[in-house]
Amino acid sequence: MYYILRGHNMDYTVLSMIQTFYPNESHLVFNNRVFETSNVEVLESVVDGDKVSAFLYESGKITDKEETSLISTDEVSVRREIKYTIYNLLKRRVGVPGSWGLLTGIRPAKIVTELKESGMSYEEIKSHLENFYCVDSDKADLAISVSKNEYNIIKDNDGRDMSLYIGIPFCPSRCLYCSFTSYNLEKYKNKTGAYLDALVKEINYGSEYAIGRRLESIYIGGGTPTSLDDYEIEKLLYSICEKFSMEDIKEFTVEAGRPDTITLSKLKILKKYNVSRISINPQTMNDKTLMLVGRSHTVDDFKNKFELARHVGFTNINVDLILGLLGETVSDMDYTMQEVLKLNPENITVHTLAVKRASKLKEDLSSHSFLSMKDMEKILKSVKDYTESIGMLPYYLYRQKNTVGNFENVGYSKKGFESLYNVQIMEERQDILALGAGGASKFVNLDTNKIERVFNVKSVDDYINRIDEMIIRKKNMEDIL
Numbered sequence: 081m082y083y084i085l086r087g088h089n090m091d092y093t094v095l096s097m098i099q100t101f102y103p104n105e106s107h108l109v110f111n112n113r114v115f116e117t118s119n120v121e122v123l124e125s126v127v128d129g130d131k132v133s134a135f136l137y138e139s140g141k142i143t144d145k146e147e148t149s150l151i152s153t154d155e156v157s158v159r160r161e162i163k164y165t166i167y168n169l170l171k172r173r174v175g176v177p178g179s180w181g182l183l184t185g186i187r188p189a190k191i192v193t194e195l196k197e198s199g200m201s202y203e204e205i206k207s208h209l210e211n212f213y214c215v216d217s218d219k220a221d222l223a224i225s226v227s228k229n230e231y232n233i234i235k236d237n238d239g240r241d242m243s244l245y246i247g248i249p250f251c252p253s254r255c256l257y258c259s260f261t262s263y264n265l266e267k268y269k270n271k272t273g274a275y276l277d278a279l280v281k282e283i284n285y286g287s288e289y290a291i292g293r294r295l296e297s298i299y300i301g302g303g304t305p306t307s308l309d310d311y312e313i314e315k316l317l318y319s320i321c322e323k324f325s326m327e328d329i330k331e332f333t334v335e336a337g338r339p340d341t342i343t344l345s346k347l348k349i350l351k352k353y354n355v356s357r358i359s360i361n362p363q364t365m366n367d368k369t370l371m372l373v374g375r376s377h378t379v380d381d382f383k384n385k386f387e388l389a390r391h392v393g394f395t396n397i398n399v400d401l402i403l404g405l406l407g408e409t410v411s412d413m414d415y416t417m418q419e420v421l422k423l424n425p426e427n428i429t430v431h432t433l434a435v436k437r438a439s440k441l442k443e444d445l446s447s448h449s450f451l452s453m454k455d456m457e458k459i460l461k462s463v464k465d466y467t468e469s470i471g472m473l474p475y476y477l478y479r480q481k482n483t484v485g486n487f488e489n490v491g492y493s494k495k496g497f498e499s500l501y502n503v504q505i506m507e508e509r510q511d512i513l514a515l516g517a518g519g520a521s522k523f524v525n526l527d528t529n530k531i532e533r534v535f536n537v538k539s540v541d542d543y544i545n546r547i548d549e550m551i552i553r554k555k556n557m558e559d560i561l
Contacts, residue, residue, distance in 0.1 A: 082120055084109060087127035090162055094125045096184040097163045101170040123169070125162055132158070134165035136173060144169060160212070167214060176453045179487070180479065181214030187506055188219075188488075189477045192227035193234075202228075218461075222474060222490070229475040230503045237509040239526045242290060243297040243501050244324070246279070246316070247516030248305040249540060252340055253376050262303045263540055275517070275540055276312055278547040280319045282515045285551045287323035289513060289558070295324055296510070297331040299501040305334055306341040313346055317353040326354070331500045337361040337400065339385040340377040347392040357499065359429075360386050361400035365416040369405050379419070386423050396497055398427035403459055404451045405433055413459045417466040424470065426497040430463050432456060432480075432487040456487055467492040476502045513554075517543040523557055532557055 081102050083094055091109060122137040130150045136143045146169040148161050163182040171177055180188070195205045202224055209220040250265045250272060265272075298320065306313070334350055336342050336358045350358065362382040364370060370378065389397055399420055403413055420428065451459075464474075475498040476491030491502055504510050505522075508531055514521040519536040534557045536550045537543050543550065 081123060083123040083125065085125055088125070088158065088162065090125075090159060093159050093162050094123075094166065097166040097182070098123065098170065100167070100178045100180070100184065101174045101176075123166065125166060127158060127162065132161040132165055134162075134169045136169060144172060164214070177216065178214075179216040179219050179457065181209075181216070181219075183209075183213050183215060183479075186478045186480065187508075188215075188223040188479065189226040189230055190507055192223050193231060193507060196227065196231075219488075222488070223477065226474050226477040226490075229473060229498065230507055233498060233500055233503045234507045234509045237526065239510075239524075240292070240294050241296045241504075242293045242511040242513060243299065243504050244286065244290075244295060244320075245501075245512055245514040245516075245519060246283075246298070246300045246320070247302060247514065247519050247536075248300060248308060248316075249275075249303040249517045249538075250307045251302065251304045252307055252338060253374055265307045268540060271540055271544070272308060272312055274544045276308075276315060278544045279316070279516055281547050282551060283319050283323055285554065286513050286515055289554070290324055293511070294328040295326070296328060297333070297501040297504070298324075298329065299333045299335075301333075301335045302337070304336075304338045304341050306336040306346055307338065310343075310345050310349060314349050314353075317349065317355075321353055329354075331357055333357040333359070333398075333499065333501060335359045335361075336385075336389075338375070338377065339381045342385040342388070344388060344392070347389055347394070351392055351394070357396040357398065357427075358389060358394055359398040359400060359427075360389060361398075362416075362420070363400060363402045364405055364408065364412070365419040366408065366412050369408055369412070372406055383423070386425075396426045398429055398499070399423070399425045400429045400431065402431045402433055403463070404456055408451065410451075410455050410459050410462075414462060417463060421466060421470055427491060427493045427499065428467055428472065429476070429489070429491045430460075431489045432460075453487075460487060463490075463492075471495070475499075476506060478506055521554060521557075 081098055083098060085091060085094060119139050124135040124137065126133040126135070130153070131147060132150060133145060133147045135145045146165040148165055150157055150161055160182065163184075167178060167182055183191070185191075192205055195208065196202070200208065206220045206224060209215040209223065210217060215223070249263050250268060251262045252265050300316070308316070332355045334355050336346075336350075337360065339360060339362070342360065360382065362370075362379065363373070363375065365379050367378050386397065401416060401420065471494050472492040473495070474490050475493045477488055479488045491499065493499070505512060508522060508524055509526065511524055512522045514536065517536060517540055518538040521534045523532045523534070525531075534553050537546060
């Protein structure tokens with residue numbers, strides 16, 4: 081699918097709408113009408129006076145079009161009508177509805193929260209989502225449900241709360257679909273010590289920043305933090321607990337995501353430092369898929385490590401799953417849900433497969449088959465039924481680009497086990513101080529609703545060598561705020 085613009089320059093708006101229906105295609109902008117002699121399919125988005133149009137061409141000839149008129153010429157109205165014409169055109173072309181309509185952002189529940197705070201009732205919000213944004217009724221209900229659950233967590237934010245994210249960018253191997261900041265542990269083993277030394281230096285800065293604030297949650301992610309050895313994990317946790325006041329901590333999460341990195345001794349160290357929540361992530365309960373995507377563990381490994389964590393005393397365990405992994409069917413994913421529910425975790429976070437530019441999967445898309453949008457919708461509804469059967473509700477919702485079927489990722493939780501960090505990162509109502517390679521700090525001003533971001537470098541080597549610069553970046557932002 082190629083596209084061109086005429087009468088406007090809202091390139092990103094057009095591209096994001098096309099990606100709703102063609103999540104893994106390549107898109108190029110044509111600046112003139114040279115496509116007339118080509119046999120490729122082209123979408124043209126046009127703003128001409130008070131008329132907004134979208135046209136589909138094949139071999140230079142119009143095959144379909146959608147037109148509407150502008151009620152207002154302000155940017156929000158123009159952007160909405162550009163999306164609306166493309167949405168209706170491609171919905172006919174692809175033959176399936178885009179269930180999230182014109183919403184292309186990653187935080188649908190945040191929109192609901194903002195509309196509620198503006199004075200709208202939930203009935204009015206649902207009508208607005210369905211009529212203005214063309215969102216399906218089921219998705220509108222999901223966004224509203226999540227927003228209600230999130231609001232119970234964010235309503236007491238007063239500008240003094242903060243959360244801490246610490247990134248450990250090492251993994252035993254790189255999964256086929258992975259696009260996170262992650263480095264092969266075997267290759268970088270001789271650099272973990274220097275990395276931790278730099279990280280401790282940034283932790284020291286972070287503890288100074290936290291003075292006078294309430295540290296609500298800590299989240300250690302990656303990568304796979306438990307790929308570090310016992311000494312390194314203890315060094316990290318000791319540094320955090322030594323430097324930060326822990327009296328206001330409500331949640332302390334460590335991603336123990338890869339079962340092949342979990343040991344009894346590591347779990348005991350986590351408990352020693354009062355880690356209250358861990359993630360153990362199989363992604364699927366089918367061994368054939370695990371092998372295909374490069375996970376160095378089996379389903380039995382996952383089950384054994386889950387039970388080991390229970391034995392050590394962890395009472396809040398999250399399980400990450402990915403729907404739409406290569407070659408999996410609806411029945412495969414049903415089996416995964418049935419097996420996970422037998423373990424009775426407190427959280428289940430369900431992702432739809434996203435094919436990211438930085439992943440190995442992106443390099444060889446043509447060699448793999450993906451679940452249809454119809455089947456993905458079916459399994460998402462099934463997941464909702466499965467989680468409800470054990471008393472879980474959706475509390476966390478976000479969307480990514482390039483997902484199979486352009487669907488959503490949802491966190492389900494039993495009452496009282498919602499991840500505070502996940503909610504705060506989505507609703508953006510408190511500072512998130514992010515330390516480590518690839519960290520993205522957010523500084524939030526609740527009075528002005530202004531959010532400033534400061535990014536750390538992603539490379540392990542750059543982070544080690546430029547740690548002073550990373551600290552200065554954050555200090556400079558403090559001065560601005």
